[in-house]
Amino acid sequence: MGVLMSAIGFGIVTASILAVSSVGFTLQFSVTNVFNLSFGSVMTGTGFIAYALNTSGVSIWASMAIGALCGGVISVALNWLIFGRFIRHGISRFGMVIVTIATGLICDNTIQAFVGPTFYAYNAQPGKAFNLAGMLLTGQELIIIVIAAVMMTATHVGLKSTRLGAAMRGLSVNASLARACGVPTRRVVAVAWFASGVMAGIGSVALFLDTSTFAATTGSQFLIMVIAAAVLGGVGSAEGAVVGALVVGLATEITAAYWNPELKDVVAFVVLILVLLVRPQGMFSQLSSERTAVG
Amino acid sequence: MAHSGSGSLVVAIFHAYSGPNAAFGPEAAAGCFPAEKLINAAGGVLGHKIVCDPTDSKGDPADAVPAANRLIASTSSLVGVLGGGSDTATAVVPLFAQANIPVFSTTGQASFDHSTSPYFWRILSPDPAQGGAMAAAAKKLGLTRVATVFGNDSSAQGSAPAAIAGVTKLHLHLVTNQTIAIGQLSYRSEVQKLASAKPQVIISEADPQTSATYLSELRQLGTIPDLITDPVSQEPGWRKAVIGAIGASNLNARDYAVVAYAPLTTLAYRTYTAALKTIGKQVSQPMQWNSDLYSVADYDSVVVMALAMDMAHSTSPKVYNTFIPKVTNPSAGAVVVHTYAAGKVALAKGKRIQYVGAAGAIIFDRWHNAGQGFAIERYKNGNWAVSSVLSSAEIKAAF
Amino acid sequence: MRSTSAPSLVLDRVSAGYGGAAVIEDVSFSVRSGEVACVVGPNGAGKSTLLRAITRDAVLISGRILLAGEDISETAGNDLVRRGLAWVPQLDDVFPILTVRENLELGGYSLDRRRMRARVEEVVAIFPLLSRLLGRVAGQLSGGERKLLAIGRALMPGPSAVLLDEPTAGLSPEMTQLVLNTHVEELRQSGVAVLLVEQRALEAIAVSSEVHVMVDGRLRVSKQARLLTDGEELARLFLGE
Ligand SMILES: Nc1ncnc2c1ncn2[C@@H]1O[C@H](COP(=O)(O)OP(=O)(O)OP(=O)(O)O)[C@@H](O)[C@H]1O
Ligand SMILES: [Mg+2]
Numbered sequence: 001m002g003v004l005m006s007a008i009g010f011g012i013v014t015a016s017i018l019a020v021s022s023v024g025f026t027l028q029f030s031v032t033n034v035f036n037l038s039f040g041s042v043m044t045g046t047g048f049i050a051y052a053l054n055t056s057g058v059s060i061w062a063s064m065a066i067g068a069l070c071g072g073v074i075s076v077a078l079n080w081l082i083f084g085r086f087i088r089h090g091i092s093r094f095g096m097v098i099v100t101i102a103t104g105l106i107c108d109n110t111i112q113a114f115v116g117p118t119f120y121a122y123n124a125q126p127g128k129a130f131n132l133a134g135m136l137l138t139g140q141e142l143i144i145i146v147i148a149a150v151m152m153t154a155t156h157v158g159l160k161s162t163r164l165g166a167a168m169r170g171l172s173v174n175a176s177l178a179r180a181c182g183v184p185t186r187r188v189v190a191v192a193w194f195a196s197g198v199m200a201g202i203g204s205v206a207l208f209l210d211t212s213t214f215a216a217t218t219g220s221q222f223l224i225m226v227i228a229a230a231v232l233g234g235v236g237s238a239e240g241a242v243v244g245a246l247v248v249g250l251a252t253e254i255t256a257a258y259w260n261p262e263l264k265d266v267v268a269f270v271v272l273i274l275v276l277l278v279r280p281q282g283m284f285s286q287l288s289s290e291r292t293a294v295g
Numbered sequence: 296m297a298h299s300g301s302g303s304l305v306v307a308i309f310h311a312y313s314g315p316n317a318a319f320g321p322e323a324a325a326g327c328f329p330a331e332k333l334i335n336a337a338g339g340v341l342g343h344k345i346v347c348d349p350t351d352s353k354g355d356p357a358d359a360v361p362a363a364n365r366l367i368a369s370t371s372s373l374v375g376v377l378g379g380g381s382d383t384a385t386a387v388v389p390l391f392a393q394a395n396i397p398v399f400s401t402t403g404q405a406s407f408d409h410s411t412s413p414y415f416w417r418i419l420s421p422d423p424a425q426g427g428a429m430a431a432a433a434k435k436l437g438l439t440r441v442a443t444v445f446g447n448d449s450s451a452q453g454s455a456p457a458a459i460a461g462v463t464k465l466h467l468h469l470v471t472n473q474t475i476a477i478g479q480l481s482y483r484s485e486v487q488k489l490a491s492a493k494p495q496v497i498i499s500e501a502d503p504q505t506s507a508t509y510l511s512e513l514r515q516l517g518t519i520p521d522l523i524t525d526p527v528s529q530e531p532g533w534r535k536a537v538i539g540a541i542g543a544s545n546l547n548a549r550d551y552a553v554v555a556y557a558p559l560t561t562l563a564y565r566t567y568t569a570a571l572k573t574i575g576k577q578v579s580q581p582m583q584w585n586s587d588l589y590s591v592a593d594y595d596s597v598v599v600m601a602l603a604m605d606m607a608h609s610t611s612p613k614v615y616n617t618f619i620p621k622v623t624n625p626s627a628g629a630v631v632v633h634t635y636a637a638g639k640v641a642l643a644k645g646k647r648i649q650y651v652g653a654a655g656a657i658i659f660d661r662w663h664n665a666g667q668g669f670a671i672e673r674y675k676n677g678n679w680a681v682s683s684v685l686s687s688a689e690i691k692a693a694f
Numbered sequence: 695m696r697s698t699s700a701p702s703l704v705l706d707r708v709s710a711g712y713g714g715a716a717v718i719e720d721v722s723f724s725v726r727s728g729e730v731a732c733v734v735g736p737n738g739a740g741k742s743t744l745l746r747a748i749t750r751d752a753v754l755i756s757g758r759i760l761l762a763g764e765d766i767s768e769t770a771g772n773d774l775v776r777r778g779l780a781w782v783p784q785l786d787d788v789f790p791i792l793t794v795r796e797n798l799e800l801g802g803y804s805l806d807r808r809r810m811r812a813r814v815e816e817v818v819a820i821f822p823l824l825s826r827l828l829g830r831v832a833g834q835l836s837g838g839e840r841k842l843l844a845i846g847r848a849l850m851p852g853p854s855a856v857l858l859d860e861p862t863a864g865l866s867p868e869m870t871q872l873v874l875n876t877h878v879e880e881l882r883q884s885g886v887a888v889l890l891v892e893q894r895a896l897e898a899i900a901v902s903s904e905v906h907v908m909v910d911g912r913l914r915v916s917k918q919a920r921l922l923t924d925g926e927e928l929a930r931l932f933l934g935e
C-alpha cells in the first residue's frame with residue numbers, strides 16, 4: 001500500500017510536469033496543424049532564460065513566469081519568421097515537420113554554442129518533504145502540481161467557455177469557415193503559438209527543476225515523452241494530453257516501484273502502442289487527419 | 296597527413312577527433328608526441344625517426360573501418376597504432392592485426408580480456424577490473440551494506456556485473472541492485488526503494504544528468520549515503536551536474552572515486568610531463584592531460600614499441616611484435632629502465648631490460664593484457680588526491 | 695429594409711483561380727436585395743470557385759466585387775462578415791467538433807455577446823429542427839440536419855447577401871423543398887440578396903429571378919428565370935451547343 005501510494009504520488013508529479021508541456025504542444029498543433037518538433041528547443045531556450053534570471057537573484061517561480069512569457073514571444077516569433085512563411089507557400093505537412101526539426105536543431109546548437117556542452121542547475125530549494133496519505137512530496141513538487149492543475153483548468157475553461165476558445169477549436173477544424181465567420185485567423189494562430197510557448201516555458205522550468213540539472217539538449221531529449229503523452233491522449237485534445245501525461249507518469253513510476261526500473265520507457269511506450277492499436281486517434285481526439293496547416 | 300619522410304617510422308594515433316568522443320584523439324596525442332620527442336632526441340630507433348600521425352576514426356565503426364584500410368594501404372612505414380578506443384576497437388583491431396601491425400588499444404571492453412590476436416596489446420585495465428575494484432573499495436572502507444546503481448548504457452554496464460559479483464565475493468551485504476534507464480524525468484520510485492534498503496554506500500556509474508537527477512531525488516528523502524564511483528565522476532561535466540543537484544560539500548563529503556592508479560611521482564612520469572609541456576604545437580593545452588592515465592599509457596606504448604624494435608634489431612612490425620613482452624615483463628637479470636634513452640643504452644650493451652613506465656610496471660599476461668592498480672581518490676581543496684591504494688590482493692579477492 | 699431595386703452584390707469582370715491559371719474568367723453579373731440569382735453548370739465549371747473568389751478563399755486575379763455599393767475586392771476574408779456577407783460552402787460547412795450551439799455562436803462571432811445569444815434563439819426559431827439538437831456535436835448530425843445548421847450558422851450575423859453552394863446536395867426531396875421553397879424564399883422575402891449555386895437546375899430556377907449558366911469558367915448565358923424553364927434548352931446550354 002505504502003509503495004503504491006508513493007508511486008502514485010510520484011506519478012502525479014511526473015504527470016504534472018509532462019502535462020503542461022504536452023498541452024502546450026497539442027494546443028498549438030490543434031489550432032495550426034503544425035507538428036512542431038522544435039517545441040523541445042523552445043523549452044530549453046526558456047529554461048535558460050529562467051536560469052539567467054534565477055542566477056541573478058530572481059526567485060525561481062518569478063523566473064519561471066518571466067521565462068514563460070519570453071517563451072510565448074519566442075514561439076510567436078518562430079511562427080512569424082519561419083513556419084508561417086512556409087505554410088503560406090503551401091508546404092506539405094511532412095515538409096513542415098522537417099522544417100520544425102531543422103529549426104529545433106538550429107536552436108539547440110545555437111544555445112549550445114552559448115552555454116557550452118555542460119550542465120546547469122537552478123538555485124532553488126526543493127523544500128521539506130510532506131507526507132500526504134502516504135505520498136512523500138516536497139514543497140517544490142506540490143507547487144508544480146498546483147501550477148499544472150491551474151494551467152490545465154485555465155486551458156480547459158479557456159477552450160470550452162470563451163469565444164476565443166471556440167474560435168481556436170473552430171479554426172482547428174475548418175480555417176476557411178472560421179475566417180468566413182469573422183475569426184481573425186492570423187491573430188488567433190498567434191495566440192495559440194503564444195500560449196504554447198508559455199506552456200513550454202513553465203513546463204521546462206518544472207522539468208529542469210525535476211531533473212535537477214539541464215543542458216542545451218535537455219528540452220529536446222524529453223520532447224519524445226511530451227509527444228507520447230499528447231499522442232496517447234489524442235493529438236489536439238487538451239484533456240487528452242492531461243490524461244496521457246497521467247498514464248505515462250503512473251506507468252513509469254509503478255514499473256519502477258513494482259517491477260524493473262530499466263523497463264520504464266518500455267512499459268510507457270507499450271501502453272502507448274496498445275492504446276493506439278485500440279484507438280488510433282488517441283483517447284480523446286476528434287480531429288481528422290486531413291486538415292491542412294494554418295499560418 | 297602521413298608525413299612518412301624517407302626513413303621515418305609512423306605510429307598512427309587512430310582515435311576520434313570529431314563526434315561525441317572527440318577528446319580521445321587529443322588524449323592519445325598527448326601520449327604519442329612526448330614519446331616521439333624523447334625517442335628522436337635519443338637518436339631515434341635504429342637510425343630512424345619516430346613520427347606520430349593523427350588519423351580521425353570519427354569514433355564510429357562505419358567511418359573507422361575505411362579510415363583504417365586507407366591508413367594501412369597508404370602508409371608503408373606504419374610500425375604501430377595507438378588506438379581503437381571502446382567505440383571502434385572491435386571493428387579495427389582485426390584489420391591492423393591482419394596487416395601485422397601492433398595495436399596498443401585503450402578500449403575497456405571485456406571482450407578483449409582473453410584476446411588471442413598476437414598484435415593486440417592493452418596496458419590499462421579493462422572495465423570489469425574497474426567494477427571489481429569498486430567492490431574492493433567498499434570492503435576497504437569498511438562499508439558492508441552496499442547498494443549498486445548503474446545506468447543501462449554500455450559504459451556503465453561494462454563494470455556493473457563485476458561490481459555486483461565482487462560485492463558478493465567479498466561477503467558484503469548487497470541490499471539492492473538497480474539497473475536504471477538513463478535520461479529519465481524522475482527516479483523517485485527507484486530512489487525510494489533504495490532508501491528503504493538503507494545502504495551505507497552506493498556503488499554507481501551513470502551519465503551526468505542521470506546521476507544528478509537520481510542523487511537530488513535521493514537527497515529529498517533524507518541524507519545521501521557514501522558513494523563509490525569511477526573515473527566518470529572525475530569528469531568536469533559530471534561534477535558540475537551533480538554539484539548543481541546536491542551541492543559541492545555534499546558530493547565531496549560522500550564521493551570516493553576508484554580510479555586506475557599509477558604513482559605519478561616516478562622518474563618515468565616526470566620525464567613524460569617534462570616532454571608534454573613542450574608539445575603545445577601538436578596538442579593544444581597539453582598540460583590538461585598531465586595526469587590522464589590514457590595519455591600516460593599511450594606514452595608508454597610508444598616507448599615500448601621503440602625499445603622492442605631496438606631489441607629485435609628490426610623495425611619490421613611483424614618481427615619486433617614478439618619482442619614487446621621481452622622489454623616490459625620482469626625477467627632474471629633484467630635492468631629496470633624508466634626512459635627510452637636508458638633502455639636504448641642498456642640494450643646496446645647487450646643487457647636484458649624491464650621498462651617500468653610512467654603508468655608503472657607493465658606486465659602483459661598471455662592475452663596481452665597488463666592491467667593497473669587502483670586507488671581511491673577524494674576531492675579536496677580543488678584537487679583529486681589519493682586517499683588509499685588498493686593492493687592487487689585486495690582487488691583479486693573481488694574476482 | 696433596403697431598396698429592392700439597388701444591386702446588392704455586383705461582380706464586375708471577375709477572374710479568379712488558385713495561384714496558377716485562371717479557373718473562372720471575366721464573370722460579371724449582379725444580385726439585387728430581395729432577389730435570388732442562381733448559377734448552374736456542369737461539374738468543374740467553376741461555380742464554387744466563383745463563390746470562393748468572393749469570400750477570399752480563391753485568388754482574385756482581376757475584376758471588382760461590390761457589396762451594397764462598396765468595393766470589397768481588397769477586404770480581408772475575416773472582415774467580409776462585418777460587411778454583410780455570408781457563405782455556406784459546398785463541403786465542410788460546419789465545425790464538426792463543436793456542438794450545434796457552439797457552431798451557431800461561432801457564426802455570430804462578429805456580434806457582441808448579448809446580441810449573439812439573442813440571435814441564437816432567433817435562428818433556432820427559424821429552424822425549429824435545431825432546437826432539440828443544440829447540445830449535439832455537429833459531426834454527428836445527419837446530412838439534412840447538418841445543412842440546416844450550416845445555413846442557420848450563416849444567418850447568425852444577419853447578412854445582407856448570402857452565398858449558398860449547392861445547399862440541397864444529398865438531401866431528400868422533402869428536405870430540398872424545405873431548403874429551397876421555404877428557407878431560400880424566406881431569405882428573399884426578408885430583403886437578402888441570395889446567390890445560389892445548384893445542381894438541381896430546374897428546382898433552383900423555380901425559386902430564382904435570374905439564371906446564369908456557367909461552363910468552363912465562363913458565363914455562357916444570363917437570363918431571367920421565367921424565360922428558361924425548358925429542360926431541353928438548359929441541357930443544350932450545359933453541353934455548350
Ligand atoms: N483548391 C483548389 N486548387 C486548385 N484547383 C482547384 C481547387 N478547387 C477547385 N479547383 C479546380 O477548379 C476547377 C473548378 O472547380 P469548382 O469546384 O469551382 O467547380 P464547380 O463548378 O463548383 O464543380 P461542382 O459542381 O463539381 O461542385 C476544377 O477544375 C477544380 O479541379
Ligand atoms: Mg462546386
